[in-house]
Amino acid sequence: MKTILDWLDERTGWRKVKEVILDRHIPKGVDWRYTLGSVTLFFFILQAVTGILLAMHYSPSPDHAYDSVKYISKEVPMGAFLRGLHKWGATGMVISAFLHLLRVFVMGAYKYPREVTWLSGVILFFFVIGFGFTGYLLPWDQKAFWATTVGAHMVEQVPYLGTALAKIMKGGQDLGAVTLARFYAIHVLVFPALTLLFLAIHLFLVVWHGISAPPERDSSSFDPRDPSWKTRLRARYLELKAQGKSFWPYIIFKDTVAVTIVFFIVLGVAIWKGAELEDLANPTDTTYNPRPEWYFLSVFQLLKYFPGKLEAFAVVLLPLIAVSLLFALPFFDKGPRRHPADRKWLVAAGWMAVLGLIFLTIQGARTPLTNPVGEKNPMVMEGKRLFVELHCQYCHTLHGHGGTVGPVLDEVGVRRNGDWLANHFRNPKKITPGTTMPNFNLLDGEVEALVAYMSSLGGGTFSPKAPGLFEENCATCHKFHGVGEEIATDLTHIASVRDSDYIAAYIKDPLKLNPDAAMQGYTDQLTPEQIQDLANYIYQQGK
Amino acid sequence: MTDTSQKVHDPENPQRRSFLIGLIAAMGGLISFILGGSGIFYFLSPAWRGKKEDWVEVGPVEGIQEGTPIKLDYVKRKMDGWNVIESPSSVWVILQKGEWVAYDPHCTHLGCPFRWDSAKQAFLCPCHGGVFSKDGKVVSGPPPKPLVRFPVKITGGTIYVLPEGAA
Numbered sequence: 001m002k003t004i005l006d007w008l009d010e011r012t013g014w015r016k017v018k019e020v021i022l023d024r025h026i027p028k029g030v031d032w033r034y035t036l037g038s039v040t041l042f043f044f045i046l047q048a049v050t051g052i053l054l055a056m057h058y059s060p061s062p063d064h065a066y067d068s069v070k071y072i073s074k075e076v077p078m079g080a081f082l083r084g085l086h087k088w089g090a091t092g093m094v095i096s097a098f099l100h101l102l103r104v105f106v107m108g109a110y111k112y113p114r115e116v117t118w119l120s121g122v123i124l125f126f127f128v129i130g131f132g133f134t135g136y137l138l139p140w141d142q143k144a145f146w147a148t149t150v151g152a153h154m155v156e157q158v159p160y161l162g163t164a165l166a167k168i169m170k171g172g173q174d175l176g177a178v179t180l181a182r183f184y185a186i187h188v189l190v191f192p193a194l195t196l197l198f199l200a201i202h203l204f205l206v207v208w209h210g211i212s213a214p215p216e217r218d219s220s221s222f223d224p225r226d227p228s229w230k231t232r233l234r235a236r237y238l239e240l241k242a243q244g245k246s247f248w249p250y251i252i253f254k255d256t257v258a259v260t261i262v263f264f265i266v267l268g269v270a271i272w273k274g275a276e277l278e279d280l281a282n283p284t285d286t287t288y289n290p291r292p293e294w295y296f297l298s299v300f301q302l303l304k305y306f307p308g309k310l311e312a313f314a315v316v317l318l319p320l321i322a323v324s325l326l327f328a329l330p331f332f333d334k335g336p337r338r339h340p341a342d343r344k345w346l347v348a349a350g351w352m353a354v355l356g357l358i359f360l361t362i363q364g365a366r367t368p369l370t371n372p373v374g375e376k377n378p379m380v381m382e383g384k385r386l387f388v389e390l391h392c393q394y395c396h397t398l399h400g401h402g403g404t405v406g407p408v409l410d411e412v413g414v415r416r417n418g419d420w421l422a423n424h425f426r427n428p429k430k431i432t433p434g435t436t437m438p439n440f441n442l443l444d445g446e447v448e449a450l451v452a453y454m455s456s457l458g459g460g461t462f463s464p465k466a467p468g469l470f471e472e473n474c475a476t477c478h479k480f481h482g483v484g485e486e487i488a489t490d491l492t493h494i495a496s497v498r499d500s501d502y503i504a505a506y507i508k509d510p511l512k513l514n515p516d517a518a519m520q521g522y523t524d525q526l527t528p529e530q531i532q533d534l535a536n537y538i539y540q541q542g543k
Numbered sequence: 544m545t546d547t548s549q550k551v552h553d554p555e556n557p558q559r560r561s562f563l564i565g566l567i568a569a570m571g572g573l574i575s576f577i578l579g580g581s582g583i584f585y586f587l588s589p590a591w592r593g594k595k596e597d598w599v600e601v602g603p604v605e606g607i608q609e610g611t612p613i614k615l616d617y618v619k620r621k622m623d624g625w626n627v628i629e630s631p632s633s634v635w636v637i638l639q640k641g642e643w644v645a646y647d648p649h650c651t652h653l654g655c656p657f658r659w660d661s662a663k664q665a666f667l668c669p670c671h672g673g674v675f676s677k678d679g680k681v682v683s684g685p686p687p688k689p690l691v692r693f694p695v696k697i698t699g700g701t702i703y704v705l706p707e708g709a710a
Binding site: 053059081082085252256442443446 | 560563564566567570571573574577578581582584585586588592597599600617618619620621622624625626627699701
């Protein structure tokens with residue numbers, strides 16, 4: 001064994017490497033706050049591992065991205081779990097990178113001789129944010145699409161160059177196939193490569209200079225005007241270092257404990273919450289409430305305070321100032337004094353900025369949803385997609401568009417029940433002899449989705465009692481085709497924006513769909529059948 | 544500012560040192576096991592994931608004469624990962640002595656599409672002259688194996704086949 005190790009040492013110099021990296025002494029007083037860097041590094045590894053696995057079942061094109069992510073979540077063993085880890089790992093990484101930066105800021109660890117370590121760290125922090133921004137477009141769901149749309153519009157606010165920058169970002173005029181491919185390439189190729197490069201620089205410098213010792217109050221003895229402070233600082237550092245323990249295993253032990261704890265937290269959240277997948281991105285949807293990922297909520301909130309032309313100030317100038325300050329920090333806060341008590345104003349300003357960020361994030365998260373959140377049946381959405389994909393409108397008319405070979409489908413949900421529809425899709429000729437509708441050999445899931453969509457068309461029938469129910473319960477506030485008071489919304493044209501399921505859900509519990517609703521739920525006054533009857537009536541008569 | 548010249552020695556006792564190393568290995572091992580295990584499971588899962596049986600409807604029983612092979616064309620919709628693909632294909636169906644047989648329409652030699660020659664009462668492959676009898680056996684030519692049979696079933700007057708491993 002010894003000869004093998006000797007042989008290897010002669011050729012690789014591993015003993016020296018081990019001595020420099022693992023056996024190096026860490027200054028006395030390095031405590032748990034110093035584990036944040038290792039935790040961030042761990043998150044990078046976690047994201048790389050889970051990211052590579054996810055890439056194996058992902059297709060970066062608008063036609064397939066959503067389906068491939070759904071495939072990972074539903075079909076691939078452990079897929080949902082790994083997606084959850086990747087999503088929550090991203091959140092963990094943003095938090096740990098931010099806390100690491102904050103720790104270094106408060107302790108003044110960016111000061112001589114660690115200025116370049118700080119600069120490489122700030123660059124790495126922006127890569128973490130960049131990973132987040134490029135990553136959440138990839139599932140191509142509503143959140144992905146709209147958050148990126150908002151991001152692109154923010155870029156457009158840059159004076160003079162805005163339009164060009166936004167086009168470069170999107171790869172063209174519109175957010176689409178090129179944007180997705182670009183974001184994917186940046187997320188999985190450009191950023192990881194650059195992150196590795198800067199990580200190598202960052203870690204090399206950490207080892208080269210040694211981990212900074214905790215700041216000491218009595219450093220006031222180092223008079224910055226005395227040119228020898230650097231020499232004395234070094235001597236003091238070596239002193240503390242000699243009193244400290246070796247990196248392996250004492251410091252690594254702390255790091256491992258911290259990493260294990262955060263790993264199990266992320267693991268728990270990944271299992272508990274998973275990674276949601278909203279509806280497929282729909283550029284024509286006007287009912288969606290776009291919200292960015294939580295770590296962009298502060299910018300989202302900031303925009304509200306700067307309406308109109310001032311927007312450029314919030315979108316461009318403020319972030320630019322913040323970024324510049326971060327980079328410039330070690331160049332205007334110089335000298336030997338590192339203890340927060342010796343840098344009161346700067347540290348106070350830093351904490352103010354942090355509190356401001358937290359305040360903006362909380363305010364952003366508490367923004368009321370402008371569009372009522374309706375529960376959409378995912379099967380209906382799926383059926384709608386399939387309806388387009390199979391070109392059903394070549395033969396059938398729906399909402400005034402389509403061919404005349406087959407029957408008009410506007411009211412098909414009223415005319416046909418689910419069983420009939422399912423049998424019809426499986427074998428049209430058997431159910432309707434003489435029909436020219438081809439057998440599409442649909443998969444079971446496809447039949448189910450199409451049935452759900454067809455059943456939703458027409459909005460169901462209503463009984464002769466429905467108009468009476470309306471007059472008794474609704475007409476006191478709502479106007480409908482000239483009848484009733486105009487205290488609340490006129491419902492005459494409601495069917496053009498809401499379907500009967502939505503109307504029924506609204507009658508049951510208005511607050512759930514619209515937090516500002518003045519209307520009370522009617523579950524006490526009306527039976528579920530009556531509510532459905534009423535909803536169908538309002539929908540049918542409103543068309 | 545590295546000082547590698549400094550002689551390394553631990554102030555702590557060696558027992559504590561090995562105890563910490565043991566704990567590091569345990570924690571590291573646990574994380575690697577969970578992450579690595581689920582990753583390997585995810586990566587290798589195609590090996591044991593079952594295949595779904597996709598019976599395809601190819602046509603009605605009506606009009607098929609006993610003893611005469613007929614080529615039925617169909618469009619198969621199937622899942623290819625996250626894509627639904629539509630592939631037009633065909634199958635030779637023959638009713639012989641009350642038994643339904645379905646043949647993969649590709650020659651077992653190199654996959655060329657063979658045809659039925661009613662005069663010779665044999666399947667002829669246009670590529671290298673392979674000849675198969677009505678029951679799929681090789682009569683002459685280079686084909687190494689008899690014709691590939693697909694499972695076939697009749698339900699409610701409709702013929703379904705299960706085109707597995709179609710070339």
